[in-house]
Amino acid sequence: MENTVDTHTARPRAGLSSLSWLAQAISGVALIVLAGLHMVANHFVVEGGLRNFADAQAYLSHPVILPLEILFLIGVTIHALLGVRAILFDLGLSDQAEVRVTQALAVIGIVTIGYGLWLTWVVITF
Secondary structure (H helix, E strand, O other), rough: OOOOOOOOOOOOOOOOHHHHHHHHHHHHHHHHHHHHHHHHHHHHHOOHHOHHHHHHHHHOOOOOOHHHHHHHHHHHHHHHHHHHHHHHHHHOOOEEEEEHHHHHHHHHHHHHHHHHHHHHHHHHHH
């Protein structure tokens, strides 16, 4: 008996999917560090556990803190959207649908990060 593989049901997940998995794993590890720093700086060392607007402005104006908070924003967005992408791909979408999902999530990610950067700029410059 010959062993054959049906190419319509068993598609190899190489290339972009492998990179997506790696990016999600890396962003997950980074989030452990960045979320920890964020929680300590914004909730554990602040009197009352929460910064007011003036405190947030001063905090975000620090030259070391701002890049860390921006990395946190980017990391959370990438990790979340790659997770949604993986869940949707597990549904067994067609190749064309997978491309559309990837494109839609990329647009959502760009808009989300852009909005977060704009909002951060508004808080700092208000």
